[in-house]
Amino acid sequence: MRFVPHFTDGQPFPEPLGKIVCVGRNYADHARELDNPVPSEPLLFIKPATAAVPLEQPIDAPFSRGEVHYETELALLIGEELSNVTADEAERGIVGIGLALDLTLRDVQSRLKEKGHPWEIAKAFDGACPLSSFLPLSQVPNWSGVSFTLEVDGEPRQRGEGADMLFPVATLVAEMSRHFTLQPGDVVLTGTPAGVGPLKRGTTLHFTLTGGMEVTTRVVE
Numbered sequence: 001m002r003f004v005p006h007f008t009d010g011q012p013f014p015e016p017l018g019k020i021v022c023v024g025r026n027y028a029d030h031a032r033e034l035d036n037p038v039p040s041e042p043l044l045f046i047k048p049a050t051a052a053v054p055l056e057q058p059i060d061a062p063f064s065r066g067e068v069h070y071e072t073e074l075a076l077l078i079g080e081e082l083s084n085v086t087a088d089e090a091e092r093g094i095v096g097i098g099l100a101l102d103l104t105l106r107d108v109q110s111r112l113k114e115k116g117h118p119w120e121i122a123k124a125f126d127g128a129c130p131l132s133s134f135l136p137l138s139q140v141p142n143w144s145g146v147s148f149t150l151e152v153d154g155e156p157r158q159r160g161e162g163a164d165m166l167f168p169v170a171t172l173v174a175e176m177s178r179h180f181t182l183q184p185g186d187v188v189l190t191g192t193p194a195g196v197g198p199l200k201r202g203t204t205l206h207f208t209l210t211g212g213m214e215v216t217t218r219v220v221e
Helices: 027-031 087-092 106-115 167-180
Strands: 020-024 043-047 050-054 066-069 072-078 094-101 129-131 147-152 155-161 188-190 204-209 213-218
Touching: 020 204, 027 147, 072 147, 072 167, 087 094, 087 167, 094 188, 094 204, 094 213, 129 155, 167 188
Parallel strands: 020 188, 050 129
Antiparallel strands: 020 043, 072 094, 072 188, 094 129, 147 155, 147 204, 204 213
């Protein structure tokens, strides 16, 4: 069954989830922690709808394939078709804001990068994108004031601020629309801050997002 995005009041979005368009290295501190260059333009990739699972459900990570890293990200729900739009038009096309994990098979990704190969099998596998429900934008301040956090077993691990993004939300979505038409039900991930690391069996993850969202989940033993 196709994943259908939901709002925090329980109402489903009228369209099933489409593609998930992601950006790599949108926080300078995260690029540096992995010894990657800070990009001068957005580094884009796509996860398919089959990568999405509810963030609230236990995370069944494919540990048999090596280290699985968590990367907490702000997620945007697209509500109208966006193709080659301006930043203002892009901002008006966003109807919800939530949280996502960009799960990454880090060992697999490292081998692929060494060979100059694409990353998809490290980033787009089934279950690679746990997604929360979405807050309506009326509950969110200006983009630069948005923040989110991750705690692992009660220990702070990640904190993201909209003001720290290399490519702000509206600019990023407009750039994505130059390459891929965004459609209602598509989701945009906006990059992860520093603090990524390997998931461990049995650990508890607790997320917060400006606007009152809190989500707790657990990694399957």
